Amino acid sequence: MSQVAPQPSTASLPLDKLAMKGAIPFTIPTSTDNVDKDFFTSMLRAQGLLSSTNEVTSMEGKIIGADKGFTSNVMLCNLSYKSKPEPGTAPNKLVVKIMGGGLNLKKKVEKWLVHNLIFPNEVRFFAECNVAPSVAPFRYPKNYFCASRNTNHLMVMEDLSSFGVCGAGFKGSATIEECRSIMIYMARLHAHFWEKRSHKDSPSTVQNLFAGADLSIYPLIIKKVFPDALKVMRKAFPEVVAVIGESCMATLSNRWKSIAQRFRTPPFTLCHGDTKLDNIFFAHEIEDGKNYRECCAVDWGVSGWGNPMGDVGYFFGRCVDVEDRRAWLDELLELYRVELIRVNPDLADKYTMDKMKDDLRLMCLVPFFTVTGTLKGMKHDVDGGTGAFAPKEKLSPDNAIKKVWMDLSLMRTAHLIKDLDCEGKIAEGAADPMVPPIPCCCAWMI
Template sequence: MTAPSIPHTPEDITADWLTDALRSSGVITTSSATSIDAGDTSAGHGFTGRIARLAVTYDSHEKEAPCSIIAKFPSYDPTIRAAVTDSAMSYEREIRCYENLIGSVALSTPRRYYSAHDPESSECILLLQDLAPARFGDNVGSPSREDIESAIRAIAGFHAEFWESPRLIEMDWLPEYAQDADARQRAFRQAIGPFLSTWGKYLRPSTIDLINRLGDSLARIRLQLSRPPRTVLHGDYRLDNLAFDESGRGPAVIDWQAPSIGRSVADMAYFIVYCIDPSERRALESELLKLYHSVLMEHGVGAYDFVSCMEDYRLSIAANMLRTVRVGGTFDYSGDRAQALLRTILHRVETALSDHRVAELV
């Protein structure tokens, strides 16, 4: 069957197009879509793209035919599209993750119904399982201890699955954590001005000084976090990208635009620092990192002691500032929820930078 053309917007998806797409990937075989109602779900949440929920009706019953589908598109904003392409994030990489990686691992993820990418135009589309009525985490809120530990166990198991695996060599489409480190350090320096012009008023002078100093040392730190032992990193492992249900299997993980190969604790530092309020983080941090390390050991990871884990955690707090500054200085955070999200993150990150004396590493 000839692959369907790629629609640019949710409104471009017709019943005939969806039928062809779902049949080409084997999701349906006998039924046909007859109508689609597209609702935008990305307002305030989909910073790097547009997300729509498609309510679909069919001409006949078929067990596997999805009545609700999540459709992901690139951003309409050319500035954001360029930033995604030029940064650690990539629309194409997310599609390749769903096609080649995450469908075969123990980590829970949405089912992929269809995907397509045109490298010449950079147009792409990803059709995914709607996880409703699962409960998504909230980066602005305060997670429960149960959710925190469930998320840590899930990502630790995923990291262990690819820990120094021969499969890493085969994943040549996944970048090294430090790929283009010098170029990204230059991009970080260029983003500092726009970032501080908007968000500097919320930061202490010592934090602003540290951000400026990172402009000369970020490449070195990211190179350190690219040395063995390595695994596959999610790259944006936070509560907004985790869906919890009552199954006890751990959260389903979405948003795979920023994966890479590097030291695993970069994901853990991102999750703990960006998702947990400082007072609770201080009380739980050591215990949570020990939990993470113990799950790695339970899955057969060796030759990675807890002292090394803590050293990598501290480095990762610094390294993750690349994303914070570039995203905060480029993407649209004008909505109320977006403003609350980044201000919450900045408070948490600033406190962690101070608590872990990250300035000593720069």
């Protein structure tokens, strides 16, 4: 298999051979139709979780997530065994995630991104993240098997239904309790991995495309996407432009290369990259004496090393109503910093509240870049009034949801950009650097 991403020279690379390369003693399912009792028997035996005399005798599967866009087919599987496995070995329930199964991409750049960066990125996270549960201050799903081969990407994970319930997604804004819970979770994650990319237990090679990616072609990707995406956004969401203001829009248009460069400057820690309600499981019960719930984050496909405020800005832009965010911002940032220092006391002097707020002024652009980048691929729908941009009476349920999340995210982010004086922060930096010429090896993608 070819190299899935440029590997940082300063990082240790404990890639699991079974996850990213090497022979696999069974066939990787490419669709939910291929997930059966024989697959589970072979996989669990190969992982040492099922004895050679035991086997999966039946499997009942339920689709809990359908493949749309750059997402995945997700299946909840209930397993029965010939004999009861030893405690802590083969579980009765597993979640299977098949990334890109049946995904039909026509553009070379899209194929490269999903099969060489986005989908393998989550596999790399689980293959490389070796934080012992007894010392980890944050929770993520236990992984039983993961593999990435060319256009086949698979993960088998624990079922979290006994831990808690998934957030409400597009149904509304985060409550204050949910905000507190997620801010504490992000603080624990960031504090644990702060400047520890080269640590043997860290997922060293994961990279977030929009928030701190260290791909050598990152500025070229932004160059190809961002200017056109701004034009699409102007047409699709003029009310967002009105909130941000023409002056700020002009600054964004003229300084996008400088912004891309500044996104890749310290401090660096591991960021989830997609911190939103429907990627968070909240514990069923609140523990005594706490005003938040324990969390577990799923969907680590765009995790990467970047500024921690990228995660915070993304969450505010995607999930918190404008008036709520204005009312709660100081409390939530203080809660985040207290937990950050509790987990990593060295950060008391290294990452002050002033520094944190200053970083957020720039990193609040992360949800803006993310959503406008998505719009770039929807130009045809915007121009033609089709898909998510069809007249209201013609919108399909799926496209209505897509329109809602883009509309909400852009408007929330627009007010965040305005309130934090992001324009002033951008203007503080140096002028746009020269964009390097496109290397011959990358020209095929453009």
